[in-house]
Amino acid sequence: xxxxxxxxxxxxxxxxxxxxxRCDPISGHTALYWYRQSLGQGLEFLIYFQxxxxxxxxxxxxxxxxxxxxxxxxxxxxxxxxxxxxSAVYLCASSLGRGPYNSxxxxxxxxxxxxx
Amino acid sequence: SQQxxxxxxxxxxxxxxxxxMNCSYKTSINNLQWYRQNSGRGLVxxxxxxxxxxxxxxxxxxxxxxxxxxxxxxLITASRAADTASYFCATVNTDKLIFGTGTRLxxxx
Numbered sequence: 362x363x364x365x366x367x368x369x370x371x372x373x374x375x376x377x378x379x380x381x382x383r384c385d386p387i388s389g390h391t392a393l394y395w396y397r398q399s400l401g402q403g404l405e406f407l408i409y410f411q412x413x414x415x416x417x418x419x420x421x422x423x424x425x426x427x428x429x430x431x432x433x434x435x436x437x438x439x440x441x442x443x444x445x446x447x448s449a450v451y452l453c454a455s456s457l458g459r460g461p462y463n464s465x466x467x468x469x470x471x472x473x474x475x476x477x
Numbered sequence: 478s479q480q481x482x483x484x485x486x487x488x489x490x491x492x493x494x495x496x497x498m499n500c501s502y503k504t505s506i507n508n509l510q511w512y513r514q515n516s517g518r519g520l521v522x523x524x525x526x527x528x529x530x531x532x533x534x535x536x537x538x539x540x541x542x543x544x545x546x547x548x549x550x551x552l553i554t555a556s557r558a559a560d561t562a563s564y565f566c567a568t569v570n571t572d573k574l575i576f577g578t579g580t581r582l583x584x585x586x
Contacts (some may be wrong), residue, residue, distance in 0.1 A: 365519070394574070403565065404520075404576040417573065452519055459572065462507055466574055468519030 363387065367453050367469035374443055374476055382438040382472045386455030393430055394466065395438050396452045404452065410436065411459065443476045450474070483566060483580040491585050496553040498580040500566030501546075507569045509542055509549050514563045514579070523551075523564075558586045 366385040374380050386393050395407040406420040410430045421427070425443075430436040440447055450473050454466040484499045502509070508527045512520040526533045526542045526549065533540045539552040553560055561584045567576045 392572075396576075403578040406573050406575060409573050411572065417571075420573075454519075462569060462572075465510060465522035465525060466512075466520070468521070470517075470519045 365453055365455055365467050365469035367451075367472050369472060370470065371473045372475070374474070376445060376476055377442055379439065379441045380443055380474065382440075382451050382453075382474070384436045384438070384453030384455075384469060386434065386436070386453070387467055388434075390455035390457055390467070391433065392456045392459070392464075393436050394454045394456075395428055395436070396454065398450045398452055398471070400449075407438070407451075440474075443474075445476045448474055448476045483564070483577045485580060486578070487581045487583070489583040489585065490556055492556060492558055494556055494584075496556050496560070496582055496584070498551045498564050498582070500549045500551070500577055502549075502566070502568050502577075503547065504568075504570065506544070509540075510567045510574065511538075511540060511549075511551050512565045512567060512576075514565065516562075520565065553582075556582075556584045558584050560584050 368383045391412045393410040396404040398404050408428045409417040425441045428438045450471040452468055452471045454468045456466045457464040482501050490496055506528050508525050510525045511523045513523055514520045524535050524540050526540050537554045542549045563579045563581050565576045565579045567574045
């Protein structure tokens with residue numbers, strides 16, 4: 362079946378512009394995560410959605426970052442007034458049930474963001 | 478924040494050899510998971526081991542967990558060039574999966 366889909370796959374933007382990154386999770390997956398991965402580094406947790414509960418935003422690095430999940434499905438990560446340090450690969454993942462306690466995460470291929 | 482630390486950071490071996498990667502973590506866990514990431518791609522789940530399990534196998538993969546030492550190891554036997562990738566351990570922390578820094582494995586044909 363279809364996996365997690367992210368768009369765009371690559372995004373180049375100028376410093377100061379806003380960007381929106383989209384994630385289509387696997388149908389039926391109630392948990393959705395956003396991570397950031399800088400070049401050659403591990404994954405940095407950003408935000409977690411579980412069903413209709415309030416999202417866990419504890420990983421968002423600044424108030425320039427926000428995310429929403431409409432109808433419990435598609436999610437959009439928005440970065441306002443982008444900075445060069447925002448350059449990274451942004452990965453989305455989804456899973457069944459109560460996230461990673463019982464189910465593995467399924468990742469998209471990411472959006473590579475470059476801020477010039 | 479990162480919960481796990483993998484060791485070594487990089488590993489180069491010849492095809493047919495075994496590869497062992499270690500992961501240490503800091504807090505108590507519900508389960509520990511290993512993922513693989515090919516260059517330019519997302520992560521792929523390999524194996525999940527629960528806190529009450531000590532060893533688990535999946536094909537050429539063998540994972541051990543020692544909760545008293547807060548450590549896990551991933552063994553890939555009879556490695557192949559296609560195993561070249563980065564490998565990450567991850568632990569659950571308040572509904573979030575927190576990843577380690579990864580081991581970059583290079584398998585030479």
